[in-house]
Amino acid sequence: MPIAVAGAGYVGLTTAACLCELGHQVTLLEIDVERVARLKRGESPIFEPGLDALLQRHLGRALKVTTDLSEALDGAEVLIACVGTPPTASGAPNLSALWRLLGDLRRQRRSGELTVVVKSTVPPGTNRRAQQRLGAGFAVVSNPEFLREGTAIHDFFHPDRIVVGAAQPAAARQVAALYRGIDAPVVVTGWEEAELIKYASNAFLAVKLSFTNEVAAVADSLGADGLTVLRGVGLDRRIGPHFLAPGPGYGGSCLPKDLAALRWTARRRRVRLDLLPAAERANRRQRQRVLAKLGPVAGKRIAVWGLAFKAGTDDVRESPALEIIPALLAHGARVVAHDPEARRTFAAALTGTGVQREGSAPASTGVPAPGAGLPDGLTLVDDMWEAARGADALLVLTEWPEYAAAPPEAIRTALAGDLVVDARNLFDPEVMATAGLRYRGVGRDRGFHPPA
Incomplete structure (x- = not known):
């Protein structure tokens, strides 16, 4: 046709x-x-x-x-x-x-x-x-x-x-x-049903992810294994295993935008919604929970692996990195960050030199010159090990396979410090501990109590 x-x-x-x-x-x-x-x-x-x-x-x-x-x-x-x-x-x-x-x-x-x-x-x-x-x-x-x-x-x-x-x-x-x-x-x-199916689907996923992260936070406070808890929850056929992976909070071009648009639609129809605003608040809180796992960062060098909102794309719209990295800088940290695809789009988004539209993303070829227009204290590098070398702590924000494949012993050798905050739960806590690393995952940070 x-x-x-x-x-x-x-x-x-x-x-x-x-x-x-x-x-x-x-x-x-x-x-x-x-x-x-x-x-x-x-x-x-x-x-x-x-x-x-x-x-x-x-x-x-x-x-x-x-x-x-x-x-x-x-x-x-x-x-x-x-x-x-x-x-x-x-x-x-x-x-x-x-x-x-x-x-x-x-x-x-x-x-x-x-x-x-x-x-x-x-x-x-x-x-x-x-x-x-x-x-x-x-x-x-x-x-x-x-x-x-x-x-x-x-x-x-x-x-x-x-x-x-x-x-x-x-x-x-x-x-x-x-x-x-x-x-x-x-x-x-009909038209309205089809339109609402799209919004409701993405809004539900956002709610499910926020719920997952809150369960993980409770597990951390109890010293329980949150991933085991969520695996057990997902075996219930009424719930299912998908979107039960805790992390740094949802981002991207769809979930935040569609949840906000569904709320706007409800307001126009004078329908009060309570659950969706709570999911948005929980998502913002999750970024703060991840930051808290690093402890005081003033004067420290923090390596960040991952700038895209998820692996497999160079899209940084609503990426956790866009909120977490500026917060680290504001607290006096020096940040050296890497992403295999999203360095250019992240720099453009952070400096306001690029505009991304729904369904599109800037080209991923080329990277801005080091320090070009970036905030003081932030460096983007094209090698993940260059980012880690000499850092006081490593923060993993995107689940790229090359990060998951990194040998814990090599991470320990590269870092000056010993702290790894794994916001994507890519690593085995026991293996990381054996390599001499202090490991904090999401829902696998036993006994961790973040500041209120």
Whole structure:
């Protein structure tokens, strides 16, 4: 099926490449001229495992890239909107890019009906408003994405469900047919139900993670093994084992934004929510719990492994590192930090020299010159062992495999001190102790009582 995809950000680029893999002809529309030029050279502007190979396989064949809307629409039966909807200060998503796209579509209206699929994350009621703005000749369908950064291609081809929200059954069937060949339940529903499924799913995950971290904190105070506790909890089929891994708190482009947007939606409808604000407060508190495990840091050199909000991506939006590292500096520490992919995006986010949109991330090639615009006391390095060498303590914030594979004896040799705060629980406490390291995990820091 000939398809246009609007937006070559994280979601749009992944969606376009994967649809080509399913046998569709796709034209990718992007207004960023530099990004289009890079794509035409076969360069992916974002880091996502497996995406480069898909792009190289399909660019110039099943996949075309353009800045021209009329070219993208030529012959297309479906246009998929993957434009950014970043959060505003109120928590409401900024829908200006979506409304601009729909306005352009209406002005360039052609003969025949066009199905407009809204894959961007939008608040309930948006697809209904989109249909009203476009009018006759267009069929609007809500088709929210559930892609996880670092595993987006796997998630596209092996989803838990495909959600299709529409007012017209024929349009719903057309969109469901885009995914023919993928073995997953298809949930066909109305617009508002589809929109709310996306928000509710991510809000629930945020609540579950905050609950997990609070259980881990109680386990620490009792001298209990929190991971054993949570493993036992997860064996209950009603709860399940997923998202029961304690850590430094959730981040990224989806959970914080979608939870805030669901709260905003509820406020507009005069619905009082108690659980979601509590989850947000618990997430902020978790960053402080991790900091407390380091003890006094004034005058100390702290090595930080991990800047991205999770492994497998260079995305630092709402990353724990963006809050924890400035706090360390404010308390008088010197910080030397490493990340295999996110050094450039972290520097850009910290210095305000880069803007990330929903579904996209700055290119990961290149690293700012050492100290260029960074706060005093912070150094970013391109070698994890250079970060650790001579440090008084090591703080692990991202679960990259190369960190998990680091031999404890080598860590002890590199550090000047002996403290490891492992906010991702990558290491075995007993093995770390045998290597002469004081180990503090999350839920595995027996008897640790953080300051009130």
